[in-house]
Each structure stands twice: as structure tokens, then as C-alpha cells.
Amino acid sequence: MASITMTKLGKIYPDGTRAVGDVDLEIVDGEFLVLVGPSGCGKSTILRMIAGLEEISEGEMYIGETLVNDVQPKDRDIAMVFQNYALYPHMTVYDNMAFGLKLRKMDKADIDRRVKEAAAVLEITEFLDRKPKALSGGQRQRVAMGRAIVREPKAFLMDEPLSNLDAKLRVQMRTELSELHHRLKTTTVYVTHDQIEAMTLGHRVAVLKPVTAARPDNLSQVASPGELYSNPVNMFVAGFIGSPAMNMVNATLEQDATGLYAKFAGLRLLVDQVAIDRHPGLVERLGEQLVLGIRPGNFEAEAITGPAPDRTITATVTVAEMLGYETFVHFELEQPPVVTPDIEELLADTGADVSSLGDTTKFTARVTSDVPVSLGQELTVTVDTTKLHFFDPATGLRVGTAV
Amino acid sequence: MTHNTPTTKAPSQDSAAPRNTPTEIISSVAILAAIVLILRASLSFLKNPDGPSNLFASFYDLVGAGGSAEAIRASGLSPITNKLIIAVVAIAVGIAGVWALFIAANRVIDLFSPRWAERLRPFLFVGPAVALLGFFLVYPAINTISTSITDDGGAIENYKFALTDPDMLVAFRNNILWLVLGTGGSVLIGLIIAQLVDRVKREALAKTFIFLPMAISMVGASVVWGFVYEWKPPGQPQIGVLNAGLDAVGRDPIAWLQTAPLNTLALIVIMVWLQTGFAMVILSAAIKGVPGEILEAARIDGANEFQIFRRVIVPSIKGSVITVATTIFVAILKVFDIVFVTTGGKFDTEVIANRMFAEMFKFRNFGRASALAVVLLVVVTPIMVLNVRNLRRQGIGA
Numbered sequence: 002m003a004s005i006t007m008t009k010l011g012k013i014y015p016d017g018t019r020a021v022g023d024v025d026l027e028i029v030d031g032e033f034l035v036l037v038g039p040s041g042c043g044k045s046t047i048l049r050m051i052a053g054l055e056e057i058s059e060g061e062m063y064i065g066e067t068l069v070n071d072v073q074p075k076d077r078d079i080a081m082v083f084q085n086y087a088l089y090p091h092m093t094v095y096d097n098m099a100f101g102l103k104l105r106k107m108d109k110a111d112i113d114r115r116v117k118e119a120a121a122v123l124e125i126t127e128f129l130d131r132k133p134k135a136l137s138g139g140q141r142q143r144v145a146m147g148r149a150i151v152r153e154p155k156a157f158l159m160d161e162p163l164s165n166l167d168a169k170l171r172v173q174m175r176t177e178l179s180e181l182h183h184r185l186k187t188t189t190v191y192v193t194h195d196q197i198e199a200m201t202l203g204h205r206v207a208v209l210k211p212v213t214a215a216r217p218d219n220l221s222q223v224a225s226p227g228e229l230y231s232n233p234v235n236m237f238v239a240g241f242i243g244s245p246a247m248n249m250v251n252a253t254l255e256q257d258a259t260g261l262y263a264k265f266a267g268l269r270l271l272v273d274q275v276a277i278d279r280h281p282g283l284v285e286r287l288g289e290q291l292v293l294g295i296r297p298g299n300f301e302a303e304a305i306t307g308p309a310p311d312r313t314i315t316a317t318v319t320v321a322e323m324l325g326y327e328t329f330v331h332f333e334l335e336q337p338p339v340v341t342p343d344i345e346e347l348l349a350d351t352g353a354d355v356s357s358l359g360d361t362t363k364f365t366a367r368v369t370s371d372v373p374v375s376l377g378q379e380l381t382v383t384v385d386t387t388k389l390h391f392f393d394p395a396t397g398l399r400v401g402t403a404v
Numbered sequence: 405m406t407h408n409t410p411t412t413k414a415p416s417q418d419s420a421a422p423r424n425t426p427t428e429i430i431s432s433v434a435i436l437a438a439i440v441l442i443l444r445a446s447l448s449f450l451k452n453p454d455g456p457s458n459l460f461a462s463f464y465d466l467v468g469a470g471g472s473a474e475a476i477r478a479s480g481l482s483p484i485t486n487k488l489i490i491a492v493v494a495i496a497v498g499i500a501g502v503w504a505l506f507i508a509a510n511r512v513i514d515l516f517s518p519r520w521a522e523r524l525r526p527f528l529f530v531g532p533a534v535a536l537l538g539f540f541l542v543y544p545a546i547n548t549i550s551t552s553i554t555d556d557g558g559a560i561e562n563y564k565f566a567l568t569d570p571d572m573l574v575a576f577r578n579n580i581l582w583l584v585l586g587t588g589g590s591v592l593i594g595l596i597i598a599q600l601v602d603r604v605k606r607e608a609l610a611k612t613f614i615f616l617p618m619a620i621s622m623v624g625a626s627v628v629w630g631f632v633y634e635w636k637p638p639g640q641p642q643i644g645v646l647n648a649g650l651d652a653v654g655r656d657p658i659a660w661l662q663t664a665p666l667n668t669l670a671l672i673v674i675m676v677w678l679q680t681g682f683a684m685v686i687l688s689a690a691i692k693g694v695p696g697e698i699l700e701a702a703r704i705d706g707a708n709e710f711q712i713f714r715r716v717i718v719p720s721i722k723g724s725v726i727t728v729a730t731t732i733f734v735a736i737l738k739v740f741d742i743v744f745v746t747t748g749g750k751f752d753t754e755v756i757a758n759r760m761f762a763e764m765f766k767f768r769n770f771g772r773a774s775a776l777a778v779v780l781l782v783v784v785t786p787i788m789v790l791n792v793r794n795l796r797r798q799g800i801g802a
Contacts, residue, residue, distance in 0.1 A: 101705035
């Protein structure tokens with residue numbers, strides 16, 4: 002087990018394209034760190050650079066205390082779990098798991114003990130004599146995991162290991178992975194584009210975004226899942242983490258005797274002191290256009306909360322999605338949508354572009370299903386104004402963050 | 405032809421039982437009979453060298469130009485015109501005639517109940533191919549076997565010669581050498597080159613050079629290599645590359661093709677040179693088919709490049725290696741040209757096929773030659789079975 006440290010890490014391909022830039026990251030010993038981001042954000046490249054499968058163009062990479070920039074993959078003592086499992090098709094499950102140990106000329110009895118132990122943990126003992134093609138996707142995934150475990154490496158690298166499994170199995174394997182890490186406590190770097198996997202698995206999550214000419218670095222924020230959710234450092238992280246995504250609207254601040262208000266679409270929301278404290282320097286931005294972010298979960302129907310003057314939004318319901326325990330209410334506000342580079346990148350990840358936004362600002366609110374909501378009705382929702390987020394539209398950064 | 409089946413077959417499947425009116429039956433059978441008759445007539449027309457001129461003569465008679473008809477009957481057509489007409493008729497009969505025959509026969513089959521029709525139809529479509537194979541393959545094989553039993557000294561004498569004659573024992577020994585070293589050499593070198601060119605920038609160019617000998621006939625290659633191995637007595641200028649080299653470093657020339665067992669090895673080198681390209685191309689394609697992630701996994705598991713090659717790549721392409729090996733094995737088992745052109749089987753370089761040729765066409769020992777052919781056939785058969793099975797497993801053959 003070991004820590005992994007990257008300083009000013011960068012990757013430029015021979016054709017001049019930059020995939021990774023300026024990544025400073027320290028993964029502490031025993032940590033479960035998740036690299037998450039949309040496709041093309043360089044997360045897999047970083048993982049492959051840790052593994053040694055991708056050459057490091059810039060910066061330094063340490064595993065433990067050793068500089069590994071020029072160390073061959075086979076000498077880095079790390080294990081990797083691939084998206085397609087990458088099991089050796091001609092070997093039995095046993096041999097697949099034992100292969101790395103045999104290459105290290107380990108004692109036969111020790112190999113046998115390690116393989117059998119790992120197989121027991123992963124519940125694949127009965128398949129040890131089978132070839133990979135006789136296994137289901139979930140079983141192959143376990144074998145791939147087993148192949149990594151028996152090595153007892155300094156670190157596990159996992160490249161979207163669950164993305165080829167069906168939804169139900171993915172949830173189950175996610176839980177098992179969590180338990181496994183709790184038991185082994187091996188440093189783990191886990192790449193995924195699925196933010197739920199990122200939030201549930203990671204001790205810390207590194208949110209990455211694609212490198213652009215204007216901003217040749219791709220590390221947006223590295224923090225605990227809770228911190229990412231409640232204090233996203235920029236609009237990209239705010240929009241990427243959380244499902245449904247955070248609502249964002251262009252708003253201006255105004256102050257009067259009763260307090261600080263955010264004005265948008267003909268509405269006024271009283272900004273709670275808690276929110277003001279979370280955004281140092283917010284009061285100095287009066288009259289400026291800012292981007293106001295409200296998470297869908299920070300709404301509740303007024304019928305439940307009771308009257309809350311200056312903290313409500315009333316709008317016509319365009320879509321109501323009943324999930325049983327709660328309802329997603331969609332509505333539109335008469336205000337041009339927020340368009341910034343961060344938003345464009347988030348849209349690109351879902352295959353859409355700015356034109357799909359239309360000329361209104363779309364909102365999603367999560368309300369309890371105790372209140373019946375029907376299509377086309379006027380609904381008033383109360384906003385938890387302690388949890389408002391303010392961003393600078395020019396930089397995309399959270400108000401109060403040092404550039 | 406086959407793509408016509410669904411349309412012709414359709415009525416028989418969905419129509420009710422009493423569907424064959426007598427007219428239908430009669431017309432179907434009559435059409436088939438007519439087509440058979442037309443084809444027979446065309447065949448006899450093709451057989452007769454005067455066919456085209458007779459055709460023209462009858463045509464002129466028909467339109468009343470009796471003079472022209474007589475002239476053509478007397479002098480015939482020019483040979484070129486004659487051949488062209490025969491060629492056109494042959495193509496027409498070959499394509500349209502066979503097509504019509506299939507359709508008509510298919511219609512006759514449709515007259516049967518659907519159950520019987522579906523049982524009979526395969527025979528209609530496979531039948532011609534089976535008949536051709538039988539005529540050109542099975543019949544000669546049986547004929548050869550019967551010759552080997554009846555001709556010359558009879559079965560016992562012929563097979564005793566084939567299996568125990570001292571010359572034949574040398575031939576067998578050499579064939580085994582050829583098989584082991586030739587197949588092994590071609591596959592091994594092909595495999596190594598295939599793996600190496602995978603890392604070369606100008607891969608296509610490198611592969612082309614290795615593959616080029618495949619385009620050279622065995623006779624051509626033997627002539628070329630004959631020059632490479634050329635020997636002149638010491639003191640004379642050496643025109644063979646190898647001996648010129650030895651000469652240059654002050655060594656005595658070696659009679660490569662006249663010294664046993666060196667000569668057999670020298671001949672095997674020619675075969676390896678010819679077959680390596682084939683092995684390389686197939687194995688290179690197979691190597692490219694090994695998923696990159698598996699190689700990366702092995703790299704991370706701690707394997708060096710050689711270990712990856714030996715323990716991951718080679719086992720992954722085992723099927724292709726077997727296919728290549730058996731194909732080359734069979735080609736080498738039948739080796740004849742190289743020996744015939746270079747040494748003619750002298751100096752202990754005899755191989756079975758060359759001896760078979762000698763017995764057949766030099767010594768006129770048909771029985772002995774046939775016995776040798778049968779021996780070769782018996783040896784090849786299991787390899788072919790293995791090869792076909794392997795291809796089938798890979799989903800290449802059906």
C-alpha cells in the first residue's frame with residue numbers, strides 16, 4: 002500500500018492534442034479516490050498514466066516515495082481492473098488470478114492460498130476451473146477483481162469497472178466494492194463517469210472536465226462527496242454533481258432594509274444569512290449579474306412548509322414525474338437561460354447544445370409526493386434559502402472563491 | 405440460382421393440400437423434360453465440330469437461301485468463328501441452361517407434399533456438386549487404389565515396395581525431416597516475424613517483402629535457390645552466392661546440394677522461404693485480433709514483452725497457429741517440385757512424391773506409383789480432418 006502523488010501532471014499526444022494538464026493530486030495511503038467527469042475529461046488517461054500504460058508528458062508521478070515516470074508498468078506494483086475485464090481467455094479463472102503471482106516466481110503453495118482466499122471473499126470458488134467465457138458479466142467482474150486482489154499491490158486502479166454490468170448488478174457490486182475496500186484498505190483510484198458511483202464510493206472525489214485551449218487544466222475540484230454537493234467550487238462541478246442537476250438562473254442582487262434579495266424572472270428571493278456567509282464578498286456584488294444555483298432537493302411545496310414570504314416561486318407545472326416517495330416537478334421561468342462555457346461542456350456531455358435550452362430557464366424541483374401535483378396547475382414552492390449557490394458568470398467560479 | 409428458391413418454393417408451403425391440378429403436374433414435368441432435351445441437344449451440338457456450320461446451313465435452308473446453305477455445308481465456317489460460336493453456346497448452356505434446369509426441377513419437387521418436397525430439395529441443389537466431386541475426386545481415388553492392388557506385382561508387392569524398399573525408407577526419412585523442420589521453421593519464423601512487424605512503423609512494407617516469395621512458383625524458387633547453392637570445383641570462380649561468400653573468406657566451397665544430409669536441409673530452407681510469408685500474414689492478422697486490454701493487463705500483472713508473447717499472445721492465437729501449421733504440413737507432405745528441379749531425388753534427397761512421379765512416368769510402374777499415392781493420401785487425411793475441424797471451430801469453414 003502506498004500513496005500516489007502527482008505534480009503538474011500533463012499528457013500531450015504526439016499529434017499535439019492535450020488530454021491532461023496541470024493535475025496536482027495527492028492520494029493518501031488507503032484512500033478511495035474517484036476520478037469523475039464527462040467523456041473526454043482525461044480521467045482514464047490519468048489512470049493509465051498511474052498504471053504506466055500511458056507515457057507521462059509533463060510533471061511527476063510518485064507511487065509511495067518512488068518517482069515512477071520512467072518505471073515500467075510491471076515494476077510499479079499496481080493492479081488494474083479494466084472496463085472489459087480483460088481476462089485471459091485461454092486461462093481458467095484460477096490461472097487468471099494466479100498469473101501475476103506466477104510471473105513473480107512466488108511459491109506454489111502461497112499462490113494457491115492467496116487465490117483461494119480471494120476466491121472465497123469474492124464468492125467465485127466454484128468457478129475456479131472454468132474459462133472466462135463460461136462466466137456471466139458479474140462473475141467475470143469478480144474474477145478481474147480477484148486478479149487484482151491476489152497481487153496485494155500498492156494500489157488498485159479501476160477503469161469504469163461496473164459500466165458493463167446491468168443496473169441491478171451494478172448497484173450490488175458497488176456495495177461489495179465498498180465493503181471490499183473497507184476490508185483491504187488498499188489505496189484505490191477509481192474512474193467513472195457515473196456521479197452516483199463517485200459519490201457513494203469515494204472518500205474523496207476529483208471532478209475533471211475536458212481540457213480547453215483557454216483552460217489547459219482539467220482538475221475542477223477534489224473534495225469529499227458531501228463538500229462537492231454542498232459547496233461546489235464552480236458551475237461545472239455544481240452542474241455535474243447531483244441528480245437531477247442543479248437549477249441555474251441569471252439573477253441580480255439587491256439590498257433593502259429587510260435584507261439581501263436575489264432578483265430573477267420577476268421574482269425575489271430573500272438570501273438567508275447562512276448563504277451570505279458561505280459566499281464571502283457576496284454583498285459587494287450588488288446590482289451585478291450573477292448565476293444563482295438552487296438544487297432540486299432544496300424546494301418543498303408551500304402546502305407542506307406553510308407560508309414563507311419572500312422565499313417562494315410560483316409557476317406552471319410543465320411536467321410532473323411521480324416516483325412514489327417524491328415528485329419531480331418541472332417548470333419554466335421567463336428568463337433567458339444561463340449560457341457559460343461550463344454549461345456548454347455539461348450539455349456536450351449529454352449530447353446536447355445550447356440551442357436545446359430554448360429561451361426560458363427550466364427548473365426542476367423535488368417535492369414530497371404527499372402534495373398532489375398535476376400538469377398545468379399553478380404550484381407554489383418554498384426555497385431553502387440557506388442553501389443558495391452564487392457563481393460568477395464570467396469565471397464560472399463560486400462567489401468568494403479565490404481565483 | 406439459390407436465391408430463386410424462396411419465390412418458387414413459396415406456393416408449396418402455404419397452399420392447401422389439393423393444389424396439384426393434373427395440368428400443373430403435366431406442365432411441370434413437361435417443362436423439365438423439354439429443358440433436359442434442349443440441354444442434351446445443345447451438348448451434342450457442342451460435341452460436333454461441324455455443329456455451327458450445320459446450324460447456319462439449316463437456318464439458310466429455313467429462310468429459303470439454298471445456295472448459301474450448300475456453300476456453308478461444303479466449306480464450313482472459319483475456325484475462329486466456329487470456336488466463338490461454340491464458346492457462346494457453351495456459356496449460354498452453362499448458365500441459362502443450368503439455371504432453367506434448376507428452376508424446372510424445383511417446380512417438379514414442389515409437386516410433392518411439403519414434407520417430401522423439403523426432404524428432396526437439398527438433393528437437387530447439392531446433387532450436381534456431389535456428382536462433380538464424385539467424378540473428379542472419388543472415382544480417381546478409387547481407381548488409384550484399385551491400380552495399386554492389381555497392377556505390377558499386385559497389392560503385396562507394391563505396398564511392400566512402398567513401405568520397405570531402402571530407397572523408400574530414405575524418402576520417408578526425408579519426408580519426416582521436411583515435415584518437422586519445414587513446418588516448424590515456417591510457423592516459428594512466421595510467428596516471430598508477425599510479432600516483430602507488429603511494432604514496425606512501415607509494417608505493410610516489411611510484410612510485403614516477407615510475403616513476396618509466396619508469389620513465386622516452387623519451380624521458380626528452386627531455380628533461384630539452385631543458383632544460390634551452385635558449386636564449382638575449388639579454384640574456379642564461384643557463381644553461387646554461398647560459395648562465393650566462402651571463397652571470399654578463403655574457405656573451400658561446399659557442395660550444398662550434393663552432400664547428404666546437408667542437401668535436404670538446404671532444400672527445406674527453400675520451402676521455409678516460400679511458406680514463411682503465408683504463415684506470417686495469417687498469424688499477423690491473428691495477433692492484431694488479440695484485444696489490447698489483455699496485453700495491458702498482462703503488462704500490469706508483471707509480464708515482460710517475451711512473457712506476454714509466449715504466455716498470452718501465442719495461446720490466444722493457438723487456433724490460427726494450428727490452421728497455419730496443418731496447411732503448411734499438407735503442402736510439405738506433397739513436396740515434389742523443389743526436389744525434382746534441384747536434385748531430382750539424387751544424393752539421398754528423395755521424397756515420396758518425387759519417387760511417385762518417377763515410378764509413374766519414368767519407370768511406368770503404375771502399381772507402385774499408385775501404392776505411393778495411397779500412402780500419401782492415408783497420411784494426409786487425418787491432418788485434413790484436423791484442419792477442417794479447426795476451421796469449423798473458428799467459424800471460418802461451414
